[in-house]
Amino acid sequence: MARIVMKFGGTSMAGIERIRAVAARVKREVDAGHQVAVVVSAMAGETDRLVNFCREASSLYDPREYDVVVASGEQVTSGLLAIALQAIGVPARSWLGWQLPIETSAAHASARIETIAMDAALATGEVAVIPGFQGVSEGRVSTLGRGGSDTSAVAVAAAMKAERCDIYTDVDGVYTTDPRIVPRARKLKRVTYEEMLELASVGAKVLQTRSVGLAMKEGVRIRVLSSFVDGDDDTGTLIVSEEELGDMERQLITGIAHDKNEAKITLTDVPDRPGAVGSIFTPLAEAGINVDMIVQNIAHSRGSTDVTFTVPAADLARSLDVLTKAQDAIGYTGLVHDPRVAKITVVGVGMRSHAGVAATMFKTLGARGINIQAITTSEIKVSVLIDEDETELAVRVLHTAYGLDAEEAA
Amino acid sequence: MARIVMKFGGTSMAGIERIRAVAARVKREVDAGHQVAVVVSAMAGETDRLVNFCREASSLYDPREYDVVVASGEQVTSGLLAIALQAIGVPARSWLGWQLPIETSAAHASARIETIAMDAALATGEVAVIPGFQGVSEGRVSTLGRGGSDTSAVAVAAAMKAERCDIYTDVDGVYTTDPRIVPRARKLKRVTYEEMLELASVGAKVLQTRSVGLAMKEGVRIRVLSSFVDGDDDTGTLIVSEEELGDMERQLITGIAHDKNEAKITLTDVPDRPGAVGSIFTPLAEAGINVDMIVQNIAHSRGSTDVTFTVPAADLARSLDVLTKAQDAIGYTGLVHDPRVAKITVVGVGMRSHAGVAATMFKTLGARGINIQAITTSEIKVSVLIDEDETELAVRVLHTAYGLDAEEAA
Secondary structure, eight states, rough: OOEEEEOOOTTTTTTHHHHHHHHHHHHHHHTTTTTEEEEOOOTTTTTHHHHHHHHOOOTOOOOHHHHHHHHHHHHHHHHHHHHHHHHHTTOEEEEOTTTTTTTEOSSSOOOEEEEOEEEEHHHHHHHEETTTTTTEEETEEOOOOOHHHHHHHHHHHHHHOOSSSEEESSSSSSSSOOTTOOOTTOBSSSEEEHHHHHHHHHTTSOOOOHHHHHHHTTTEEEEESSSSSSOOOOOOEEOOHHHHHHHHHOOOOEEEEOOOEEEEEEEEEOOEEEEEHHHHHHHHTTOOOOOOOOOOOOOOOTTTTEEEEEGGGGGGGHHHHHHHTTTHHTTTTTEEEEEEEEEEEEEEEGGGOOSHHHHHHHHEEEHHTTTOOOOEETTTEEEEEEEGGHHHHHHHHHHHHTTOOOSSOO | OOOOEEEEETTTTTSHHHHHHHHHHHHHHHHHTTTTEEEEEEOTEEEEEEOOOOOOOOTTTOOHHHHHHTTTTHHHOOOOOOHHHHHHTTOEEEETTTTTEEOOOTTTTTTEEEEEEOHHHHTTOOOEETTTEEEEEETTEEEEEEEETHHHHHHHHHHHOSSSSEEESSSSSOOOSTTTTTTTTOOEEEEEEHHHHHHHHHTOOOHHHHHHHHHHTTOEEEEEEESSSOOOOOOOOOOOOHHHHHHHHOOOEEEEEEEOOOEEEEEEEEEOOOTHHHHHHHHHHHHHTTOEEEEEEOTTTTSSSEHHHHHHHHGGGHHHHHHHTTHHTOOSSSSESOOEEEEEEEOGGGGGSSHHHHHHHHHHHTTTTOOEEEEEEEEEETEEEOOOOHHHHHHHHHHHHTTTTOOOOO
């Protein structure tokens, strides 16, 4: 008997018919002799509805009351799934965040899970149905922030030392790249936490980044698979440690991600002196704006330099405001911005031991006349900033260049 | 400083604009120096939506999980009202059933409130916003049954020894009869608990019957008033004890109610012997069917009798089934039923000390050719069963006969 956590997202819980299908899937694992805990999202669209109520009620809502309102969506689906499971003969009960409890930090609306007590729920022998996204802090309802149900599932899996955390979603696994752009994209059988983190943070929307980080820290094996496709234990994509992946399966490049949600800002004629860069990024950090790629050109002969960086597109207006106010302190002369950029990232743990990954990237893009506006690298990824219009072209040529194309279209 | 409970129903909470209006009304009481607790219903239609989810998931749903699902509606409105109050500068917080706590019996889906702890909520000095309808039993969410928010409000008022429990609804008070039938119906300034109980149980849908019974037991003064009409402290209808009403205001007849939700059943040729009546009503009681009016005719010369009684119209089919199965045990020969009946009830504490109330009723109806099919009486009411088609006529002529008509149309 293995302990397994199954997590179902909003599209899987959208309506009673789908909840019944989820119950049938849970029953299969129970019938196979496993001890199962299920973590559920709210019905698709419900959390948006509740968030909008709060925003309408007050633009400056109390996050503690916001949590009371928005946590109700998962409360509903957890009760309904327990009913649907009982209806097909599977003993089950819901365990709300305050009932287990799932203790979190006091940062309402973006709380972090501190401890989860699973003993009482496991002792009953019933399937524990746990609303994702919610917890309790000092006796009050808390939530983890949008997409938090993945994190709830991984935390529950860690707390009950589950063999696996199965995340059922509307895609059937993690692909080498977006199959809508590259029909020959391949589904990955396994991917490492580190790779998944890089992929998730640059736009592969399969899993919430936080949940992958937590799984890596706690050693929880995640399997991503589709709610809507039946399959055996080999379906989907396993997210595991590098050790478990093994040398045999290690590939040079695992996947290619793209992200159109950044905007580029260039400050011209920034004084070329110590502290200049700090005077740019300190006020942005104080405004809570996350700067990503940074390029500083070689100093002009006149003792100044141009600095280019990216911010989330949603924060562009605020960034320009902050920088305009700080113009005197920074001492730049020109402020240029461009929201029409895309970040293309190639990811792979294999590149640690192989030179030439970045060179292949630059050469491939250059051959198609794609101009690289900025570059960042980490141990297992290389990202470049390009014109947004060239996103699909860049992804396709890189997918082929790194040998990722499947034999036949997926 | 008085302690006041304000309760708002589903139409008052339907959407953010209305919730804002509720907040403004609460602010007025706070500004007047009162300590206020607010009890809220779910948004109009929301509880139906949630109940339907449960029924769809399983016709035999677990009432404990049903409670988890349906309690969420009031959770949402309590959080939203707390936000709306804070937005206009009124310190407020929501207190869910498990947080106060509101301890109930373990009869999920129709629980009874046992204790409410208000000290912590009152100590904060903030407005306590309490979701109606819900409580907690042995650590699990419980609900009081449909319409339970009125009962929650009265129980909270009793627990905090409130001077008054103001029930805001979509009518502006309790009337002598349904103003849609009698335009000259008058709004009552005061009515006793006993009268309100009789009126509520026969179709005046202003308040849940249980809440009136609890208010009487706990001595909670209820005021019924409209959410949608502004008024001073004299608006609405006060529901008080007979002592508080005083002799001056005591009227012979307070109101006239009608109820079309009963069905009549007649068993013919029931043997006229001891135990015969028991053999009819015992199986109905065992089936949970509530028999109301009972008339047993004088025995036929042949040693048998006809027995007529009413049951809730919704239980008619089930009643006929039970009686058909019990035909041999009861020994009747004929089974006749008629769902097209109405019960007309005149209510008034004054009738205790006045003879002739029933006689006036029978004479008035007889003069218009309205046939009385059954009669029941209590100390403060007389009910008759008539043809459903004559409901409006009967209410109108009785309203006039008892001198209840207002000088001008309401």
